[in-house]
Amino acid sequence: MNILTENMDPYRNPETYDELHKDYNADLPLLLEWAEKQGGPVVDLACGTGRATIPIAEKGIEVTGIDLNTGMLERAKQKTAGTLLPVIWSLQDCSNFTVDTVSPFICMTGNSFQHFLTNEAQDRLLRSVHRALADGGVFIFGTRFPVHEDLAPEQTEEYEEEEGRRVRYEERYDAGRQLLHCRTIRTDEDSRAQEEDIMLRYTYPQEMERLLSGHGFKIEHRYGTWEKEPLDADSKEMIYVCRKA
Amino acid sequence: MNILTENMDPYRNPETYDELHKDYNADLPLLLEWAEKQGGPVVDLACGTGRATIPIAEKGIEVTGIDLNTGMLERAKQKTAGTLLPVIWSLQDCSNFTVDTVSPFICMTGNSFQHFLTNEAQDRLLRSVHRALADGGVFIFGTRFPVHEDLAPEQTEEYEEEEGRRVRYEERYDAGRQLLHCRTIRTDEDSRAQEEDIMLRYTYPQEMERLLSGHGFKIEHRYGTWEKEPLDADSKEMIYVCRKA
Incomplete structure (x- = not known):
């Protein structure tokens, strides 16, 4: 499994990606709060088309957006072309990135953490x-x-999409590797099928505590939502605010 | 939650415990294989009434059985009283035990690992x-x-036991703390209820890899059964053979 080449299906079309996620901004208040508190230069990892990067730069805070997907980053660049926003776009692998100076604040949103599929990654x-x-x-x-309920060994769903496309969505959870394999197969009226695959690594709450402390991070806050609701057994998300210890 | 005082319900009656587990010996071949390969002095952690300890001693290998439950250890002592078996019974907390000399082989069976409820433990x-x-x-x-299927948020079962006892068995899984809380309530014909509680910590496969390597262990084998079947997503158990790195 090579994350660089085999796990990029959902990002093949940056315009579609942007359109799908245009109404999502639940994470912005928390990210902006900390960006303003900590100051720049900020690093926004797996920045995609700049959904979080640009609002940070719009606050006048220097920010570097790092992503390894050329297409997504090209679209991000287009959005800030001709502006004076203090933003740098940088094509790099987040699991081995470098920046010119150390940063007081680094963020990674959009569940990108789940793209790091192995303990080593x-x-x-x-x-x-x-x-x-x-x-x-x-x-x-x-x-x-x-x-x-999201991590049953196998789940399948079939439905019709706009313009008569039939969609079959399959999920298989590999409990040993803690990987959810999601496959979407769209078949159009002419029976042409297009397949989209993605693998997502799941990390369990106590495992995350061990992971972060083992890497020299002190967890300052853990939330169940970006709106700072408590993290508990009914949470759908895990949001961590960690300080370099 | 104090594991020493609050998680001992199933061990209140060592005779009943022995009777319940008398036919379980699936782990013995692997344990004896390694005890003979590595030699003594062996340490058998959370040894209980000596189910694995005694067969190791019967091979002529020195072994120390460590448990923190006085009643269980007393029953173990009774079993070897008057014999010449090379066994020492030692009342200690396994999470902070000491032995006189270092050992080439230490084992812990019976899912006792699940009694260590927190990352710290x-x-x-x-x-x-x-x-x-x-x-x-x-x-x-x-x-x-x-x-x-074992780790749904809540599961309940009701059935009749021998002598007309009604049994209600409840499980609640706290996904945040990775703890399964099992409660058995037995009600006899005179409506007298007896409650038995136990908490079990679950550790996920990738989490276990991180845990062991972080503590300086090299995993030599990982099995899905004590009979050395492969560990995979369909396994019911995780058996680790680790070497001090």
Whole structure:
């Protein structure tokens, strides 16, 4: 499994991606709060088309958006072309990124944490983040809570989409590797099928505590939503505000 | 939650415990294989009434059985009283035990690993094991695989037992703390109810890899059964053979 080449299906079309996620901004208040508290230069990891990066830059805070998907980053660049926003777009693998100066604040949103499929990939990511943070720097990220009903060994759903497309959505959870394999097969009226695959790693709450402390992070806050609701067994998300210890 | 005082219900009656588990010996071949390969002095952690300890001693291998339950250990002592078996029974907390000399082989069976309810308790246990192992020493233990259908948020079962006792069995899984709370309420014909509670910590496969490597263990084998079947997403158990790295 090579995350660079085999796990990019949902990002093949940046315009569609933006359209799908245009109404999502639940994470912005928390991210902006900390960006203003900590100051720049901020690093926004797995920044995609800049959904969170640009609002941070619009506050006048320097920010580097890092992503390894050329298409997504090109679209981000287009959005800020001709502006004076203090933003740098950087094509890099987040699990081994470097920045010119250490940062007081690094963030990673959109459940991108789930793209780091193995313990080794998680370790590389967190080592890179720790190295890039200034002393006392803050790292904020979120990931899906391993909700019981979402992680059955197999689930299938079939439905009709607009313009008569039939959609078959399959999920298989590999409990050993803690990987959810999602497959969407869209078949149009002419029986042409298009397949979209994605693998998502799940990390369990106590496992996350061990992971973060093992990498030298002190968890300052853990939330169940980006709106700061408590993290508990009914949560759908896990949001961590960690300080470089 | 104090594991020493609040999680001992199933061990209140050692005779009943022995009777319930008398036919279980699936773990013995693997344990004896490694005890003979590594030699003594062996340490059998959470030895209970000596179900695995005694067969190891019967091979002529020195073994110390450690448990923190006085009643269980008393029953173990009775079983070997008057014999010349090379066994020492030692009343200690496994998460902070000491032995006179380092051991080439330490084991912990019967899913006792699940009694270490927090990351901190797991850490204490593994630090104690690592300290007590000789260089190149082997630690073998097993724990239940986090089977999806077993870890629903709530499950209840009611049935009749012998002599007209009604039994209500309840399970609640706290996905945040990764703790399964099992409660058995037995009501006899005279409506007298007896309650038995136990908490079991679940550790996920990738979490276990991180836990063991973080404590300086190299996983030599991982099995899905004590009979050495492969560990995969359909496993019911996780058995680890680890070497002090």
